[in-house]
Amino acid sequence: MKCRECDEFLADYVSGELAADVLATFELHLSRCRNCRTYVEQYRLTIAAGKTACEAAKEAKGDMPEELIQAILAAARPVRDHSS
Amino acid sequence: MQDTIDRGQGENRPDLSLDETELLARLRSGYGSAYEELVRTYSGRLLAVARRIVGNDEEARDVIQDAFLNAFRSLPRFQGEARLSTWLHRIVVNSALMKLRTRRRKPEESIEPLLPAFLADGHYAEKFSTWGEQADTALSRTETKALVRRRIDELPESFRTVLLLRDIEGLDTEETARVLETTPNAVKIRLHRARAALRTLLAPHFGRGEL
Known part of the structure; x- marks a missing residue:
């Protein structure tokens, strides 16, 4: 396996979806190729960085403008009255 | 404290928390306070989801309004097959993607x-x-x-x-x-x-x- 093939299998490798025989070949290449080991590590860190950066924003609360909440509740009234 | 309800055998659905089950019942009965609780509980995080997908505040606000209205209209059909929060998240993601599709298409830069x-x-x-x-x-x-x-x-x-x-x-x-x-x-x-x-x-x- 060359670095190019390694790259093609990388997404399945990090998600643990490689078939056993491909995984063995992939890891054999990694054991011999420091550049690929570094790349795989950076690929993993990139995924983690995206998650960490966006999780922080996802957990942020309190930035929902009150006028938007009121607009949603006003729009809900006809639906609510119709369904009750 | 037990915080889940057994939905019975053979039903492939996650357990709703007691809070969600009670909130859902009040929503279906048309209580205004339940609608407000739903919006106040989830809208902040969902606005962040919409903002990430559409990339700006103004369109994210439109997305949230559309999404909640869709959710309210769909409540009678919601059978608890997912958590309320998960269900709302999916509706917001779909609304945000709809918003992206309505934008004037410009040629995408090559990756x-x-x-x-x-x-x-x-x-x-x-x-x-x-x-x-x-x-x-x-x-x-x-x-x-x-x-x-x-x-x-x-x-x-x-x-x-x-x-x-x-x-x-x-x-x-x-x-x-x-x-x-x-x-x-x-x-x-x-x-x-x-x-x-x-x-x-x-x-x-x-x-x-x-x-």
Whole structure:
């Protein structure tokens, strides 16, 4: 396996979806190729960085403008009255 | 304290929490306070989801309004097959994607310049230098997280959307393919390229230890 093939299998490798025989070949290449080991590590860190950066924003609360909440509740009234 | 309700054998659905079950019952009875509780509890986080996908505040607000209205209309059909929060999240993601589709289409920039190059013998053309511990440490800082989000926003839209849905919003490959009206294989390829491109965009920052 060359670095190019390694790259093609990388997404399945990090998600643990490689078939056993491909995984063995992939890891054999990694054991011999420091550049690929570094790349795989950076690929993993990139995924983690995206998650960490966006999780922080996802957990942020309190930035929902009150006028938007009121607009949603006003729009809900006809639906609510119709369904009750 | 028991916080879940047994939904019975043979039903392939997650347990709703007692709070959610009670809230759902009040919503179905048309209590105004239940609608307000639903909006106040979930809207802040959902606004952040919408903002990430559409990329700006104004359209994110439209998305949230549309999504909640859709949710209210769909309440009679909601059978508790998912948590309320998960169900609302899916509705917001769909509304945000609808908003993206209604935008005037402009030609997307190629992602190729951000992908790793290979030599004729199949080796990477670039020699990668390790990011080491500095990337992990840097990610605990607010300004680094903001920088990562800005780099994600720089990805071509069709790649950014897949990365957000798969790696951030937690949709699986099949569901991402369904909402984007494409194939699971196309999703896998786009996700891999999006990650590789984001790595390229982050490398100057993490590699040099400037963060």
